Amino acid sequence: MADRPWIFRTYSGHSTAQASNRLYRSNLEKGQTGLSIAFDLPTQTGYDPDHPLAAGEVGRVGVPVSTIDDMEQLLEAIPLDRMNTSMTINATAAWLLALYLAVAERRGVDSESLRGTTQNDIFKEYLSRGTYIFPPDASLRLTTDIIEYTVDQVPNWNPINICSYHLQEVGATPVQEVAFGLANAISVLDASQVPAEKMPTVFGRISFFCNSGIRFIEETCKMRAFTRMWDRLGRERYNVEDPKLRRFRYGVQVNSLGLTESQPENNVPRIVLEALGVSLSKDARTRSLQLPAWNEALGLPRPWDQQWSLRIQQILAFETDLLEYPDIFEGSRVIEEKTREIEEAAWDEIRRIEEQGGAIAAIKSGYMKRALVESNARRLEQIESGERVVVGLNRFVESDPSPLVGGEAAGVLAVDRQAAELQLERLRAFRSKRNDDEVQTALTALRDALQNGNNVMPPSIRCAHAGVTTGEWSDALRDAFGEYRAPTGVDAPVKLRGDGPINEIRERVTAVSAQLGRRLKALVGKPGLDGHSSGAEQIAIFARDAGMEVVYQGIRLTPEEIVRSARQEGVHLIGLSILSGAHRALVPEVLRQVEVPVVVGGIIPDEDAAWLKERGVAAVYTPKDYDLYRIVGDMVEIAARAHGVG
Template sequence: MFEEKVLQKIKADKEKWEQGLLAKSLSRSPEAKPVFTTISGTPVERLYTPLDVDGVDYERDLGYPGTFPFTRGVQPTMYRGRYWTMRQYAGFGDAKSTNERYRYLLDQGQTGLSVAFHLPTQAGYDSDHPLSMGEVGKVGVAIDHIDDMRLLFDRIPLDKVTTSMTMNAPAGVLLAMYLAIAKEQGVPWEKVGGTVQNDVLKEIICRGQYIYPPRHTMRLTVDLIEFCQKFVPKWNTISISGYHIREAGSTAAQEMAFTLADGIAYTQACMERGMDVDSFAPRLSFFFNAFTNVLEEVAKFRAGRRYWAKVMRDRFKAKDPRSMMLRYHVQTGGVTLTAQQPLNNIVRVALQTYATALGGGQSLHTNSYDEALCLPTQQAVTVALRTQQIVAEESGATDSIDPLAGSYYVENMTNRIEAEVDEYIKKIDAMGGTLTAIEQGYIQKEIQNSAYRFQKEIESRERVYVGINKYTMEEPPPTGLLRVDMAVGEKKAAALKEYRAKRDNAKWKAALDKLREVSATSENVLPYVIEAVTAKATVGEICDVWRNIYGEYRPKEFV
């Protein structure tokens, strides 16, 4: 970015400063520690100057918003046109109570929905399955069948909101229900917008809501992508997620690297299916974490955008610029929250929101300050949403696009993270690809080692965590936490019995038989899943069809 002559002078002057004023100052009062590092453990220099961005070519490496390599953002106007979508992940109890929460959030100015399903639905079990005991309605809403889904979206027009569903191995089943409800509401599928997570690889890596073995579960993922490409063109067919990788302990660069490695695996699988890269890649979306170190997070997002653009153009020969855009949702860091002095979490979330805004995210969930204790209360959810609104409308972070560009620090960190991502991707390629790296436990071990390093730093007080290892205090135990009634489980089980008794048995059986037949072939299963849910098959029944054909994944544990 600078001429050689200018750099020479800066180099000389910097040395003079180091040997003169700085050396004198250090001899009088040394710095607080010998090495400064980000929360990811990356060393941070005392001072960044033009010397640290030597080699950056503005036009090539940064460019303009909405143009390759998208370092500065994926849209030409970014938040000057429209803020990111404020999308709070919510769901608990039964469909009726969650529907009430959704309508409350929409009334408060939230602009999109994000469904948290309870674990039985995520793992493909009905609420009355033995493994569902104790879990019904706990961390999300209990959805067993299409009648639940209809209730969940009662009085919410599906052509006016977009909905994100955190659903992975059974993603097709829940999407099928959503599309069936849209049809009932008279909304054509071309107008339906939203996202299913559908990212089964990261379930195997770290989130744990897997059902089928890797290569079989990938087939269902690709079926959904292919189906939407044809019939639901505005749907984000997958949300390739680094969020949980970071939560499991990875560094910022590992989060980006392993997520993009998963993205490469999905892209390859779709192309092996015979799809043209530009027919599906524009609908691939991503999901990242935001921690409290604003500068490192901003650099991570910028590095990710630039690297993905190059992967899509150079490796997969995409032609459509939309195929090269890293569009992503962000959630603030759940693991950064403390149960101690929980109100401090509001500050952490505010900084993480600021990082998301400066980093150019497309949608955001802000965590509630009480989430290290329980599911969020209504008051905490409201503060979390207001945090986004304050950052968007008061802070000024949204007025100019990619405002930290050109910071010697941020550009240097962006380059550094991109180089680390590239190193990981090359290593994974050499191992034989992402699936092999996962099967060998390589990715899992890298994440666990980072988690271990971080824990040691906290316990040795090398790294400060307010309320945990510094500025601690005695507090009364928190009260007024949100509780989910255990009776939800019993009520759901009874309702399921009635649901199964009342449905047209012949129609139900025929639909499941057909699905079973097709699932054993290479034909796309999605149309048959839609028929099955319409014929009142439950989530558990459909997932069982696939369990019987594909088997179940049982991981080796890499501790």
Template sequence: MIMSDKERWQENYRALRERQNPFVTVSSVPVAPLYTPEHSAGTDYERDLGYPGSYPYTRGIHANMYRGRLWTMRQFAGFGSAQESNERYKFLLSQGQTGLSVAFDMPTIMGYDSDHPRAYGEVGRVGVAIDSLQDMERLFQDIALDRVSTSMTINAPAAILWAMYIVAAEKKGIPSYKLTGTIQNDILKEYIAQKSWIFPPEPSLRLITDIFKYAKEHVPKWNTVSISGYHIREAGATALQELAFTLADGFAYVEAGIKAGLDVDDFVPRLSFFFNAHMDVFEEIAKYRAARRIWARHMKEKYGAKKSESLLLRFHTQTAGCSLTAQQPENNIVRTAYEALAAVLGGTQSLHTNSMDEVLALPTEKAVQIALRTQQILAYESGVANTIDPLAGSYFVESLTDQMERGAEDYFRRIEEMGGVLAAIGQNFFQQEIADAAFRYQREIEKHERIIVGVNEFTKEEKLGIDLLKIGPETEKAQVGRVQELKRIRDNARVRSALADLEGAAKGSDNLIPKIMTAVRAYATEGEIIGVLKTVFGEYREQAVY
């Protein structure tokens, strides 16, 4: 019997011993020992890959990708007071960072002023405290907002913080049409994963579509939603779940905009995405490539988008915080480098690299500089930016990309059968899927089926050898004093009038953004504006899952 080359290889392979650990991705998807043309036999180059900058954009959204312009290097920063964060921003810009990204503290994220009882002990701890326009002005003091792109990681109160940013620029003489940046503004993923909601879903979506309408007319260069898989992945989701749930949220925003009377091509070009970059390099690359293809096909075939800009899935990436370890924290530098490599090989437009100490505290200046240098070395020394989509045609990568797309489409069908994203949230579908995946992953670590270096293998007893950033109680005391003094000296009659107008608009159907901006200009605080909206919209309560 004459053996084929394939049969000969199979016989040789079976005669050899394999390592004992399971051969699976980070998401526990089995990986074959070898991939051949058979694994991507159904792939049609023109239909499924195409060329960079051409439909279906699998290979990238720009024809020249990084040969024309490198990705934006954007480090997440913000801690303590607005003044302290302003100093960190200036440091990062001086070190070659090309975009700013604002981290807010928990009271700001949850809509409480720093002097609220629920803010006690949390002011400035995990981000910067922003209570009013006064703080936003301090945060960007001496920074030219028409020359830098700013991303703000804020969701439930996004409309208020965005209004503060626009008015802060206005007071510098910068018109809103010159501003570029992103507000995360992705409330659906809050109900699914991150849990920092305030209002119920329906009024939250109203605020988002009001932002769509206002931005179209006044802030046309701004990304109005950063549809975020990052936090879904950090909650324990697999790569496929991150992909599918994120795009499902994106489709829900598209449908909300259409329902609000907007043409799909009027607002979809300003939707952006935010993905996680985890440790399995090939799985992550396939995820990004599949995401572009799925989005383009759905926008064109389901939602009837005509503009090419509506078909482009533009995304920011952040390396996986959940992959960082408190043990041997210097190892996190290596983890972050590999994750950044996956993001770049996958065609990201913007990248944040985590600092080695972020599992323990907000990053120190030294740690964040190393994280930024990681991106710069990748960009200027590694050679990966020299060619476009270099892994295209890899039997493994193309097979994984197709597998991701099929799995995502299956999830879309299941979500549609439940009645859509909001109905699936109400049925705790997403939450249960993520919880099951997180439990499985943790069990694999505990059973030593998955090795985490320094955690369950290659361990050693050692004292922490790095300095950490500490936020002292004096930061909170000073911020509380500032917001209380502001409330004392401002024109409170003007504030009350603006808040009354906002309440009236919330009870009706007017666009709320101009009313919010009027309140911001009067130096109404975030907490006061949220308080008014709560009286009309109420607050969300999640149904517990047991």
């Protein structure tokens, strides 16, 4: 019998709830079968749009949802009882789920009919995505609160989506992706306070979100390894007898890390091959698929770009014969051997993590983060040396002019700059018409639950109805749990190659430092709410290897904090990394107040790069600048020139 197609999704959301709702409805009309909501960074990190840290970030990488009214508008005319909704939300997952459930209640939709997923995986936020707020133990409590609540009240909801996806995005090897993903799941299951007879149900509700890279044969084996290991964990560790509950259920977004800014049309075949890696093997086939847009490395994709990705899925599912066969790798010795190799290495790694006290301990100690930073440095070095071929980037780089990019359209979506203003006005209007007494009573009930260790979901749903905002809900939790700064991993003992361009740069650093009277010193940090720190981490590591003293300040900084640090540290140069697109709002604030040169890296369209340089930025680096040694060499010369040494 032919397999049913997976759920077709497109990760999307931007500007306002209203604009995103329009987009969702048009995507559903085109044959998309589920929603995947992208929230903006203030919503993900628990700030209202009028918080200073939200400057420049409102509505940028996703939709802002500050209140129940926003959620209602976002889901307008979308039948919740027939929809499968995936929400990429983590630190504030309990809150966004509460808003979703409150909207369903308002519409009289039975909670048993609600289907969907809250990502709710804070582990990978510490390791990769950076939208964590609270310390690991408090975060784990929120995660398990959601699990315990939904298992009873929203039984068809996937309360957690353990993400190995983001680990590959910061350089994880297939073995690391499998091992860290499963170790994280073990920590969550071990922490869940459910009666033993309910454990099989809970186990069956855990789903995963995986990545698929360009080495699609190995990726196929990785998914088979995942499937078998999960089954074994269920059987042996959690006494799950029903094989159906031990199925490894996972969704996928294929790899964005390997997509190139240069010759972006090559990304289309990449995306197709990566989709094969998670669909070829029936026994390990994905349940839902999101494909990035071909031009993602250039900026925000347009609806047409997303449509192209949806069409790829539809061709794969409906035109090809993929779904007509049982598992085509049955009996393949080669696939079996590779699968077993990944499996064994991953069990070893899981054992090492367990010996340290489990995933939480390995996150707190920085063990996992350092391992990822090291893998990523290795990967970048391989691209730089040409050992790893990336067509159009480090090989076969010659190209005729592309008709797809350039010209007026620039090939990406221009963000509606008024959206943030609109959102602010909406929030102010909402605050003025709500009943303040109800808000305060609901917040008090929330604080009580936090203090007494009661499940956070019921009082959060009450807060949603009462008109509490995302920032207010998050502040209550900040007061109770405190905020956390995760290990940065930049202290990993990364050994880079000792040959090649590095020696020349080291000599230059030594010469420039001698003239300056002290060693060349740089500050590297990420202003704004974007937590994707791996670019900044790698620049810091390569600059250190080139002989510079690098003050690494980490993520979620205000321009003011960066200025202050740069001054106190007496650095010769500042490097800022911003991937959210908020560079126009954040960089000038820094420039205005410092006298040393500033370089910026990120997803920055050419037009914006020119704009930044006009305002005094010394250099702008984008994903096509893959050679980190060249960037670091450049930074040395920029600093030397600015300080008048040769």
